[in-house]
Amino acid sequence: MIKNAPGIITNMAVKHLFKKPATISYPRGELHIVDNYRGKLSYDPTECNGCRICMRYCPSGAIKVVNVGTKEEKEIEVSLEISRCIFCCQCVDSCPRNCLSYTQEIDLSTMNKDDLTVQL
Secondary structure (H helix, E strand, O other): OOOOOOHHHHHHHHHOOOOOOOOOOOOOOOOOOOOOOOEEEEEEEOOOOOOHHHHHOOOOEEEEEEEOOOOOOEEEEEEOOOOOOOOOHHHHOOOOOOOEEEEOOOOOOOHHHHHHEEEE
């Protein structure tokens, strides 16, 4: 048994009682996000050629690329299931045309499960 254990615990409790908290009171506190934070996925359809590399390399299967037009039109729809995304940035790294990027948007919670599938 440690000698004077109550004294050590009391000293530590008093010392930490007057320190600033390590967390902030969100949403009332000011939120500081670092520049390379991986928030919600952003998609630029003008650069996309529909190669589906992002969908293939997504480890959680959160990205779906679907053809909606004819073969001549090459029209595609890209959707993201936020509930499945693990924010690993693999899709952004593997995109050859750099049409995917992450934003600083972090408040992705919702009460409706249907809102977690987003058309990009």
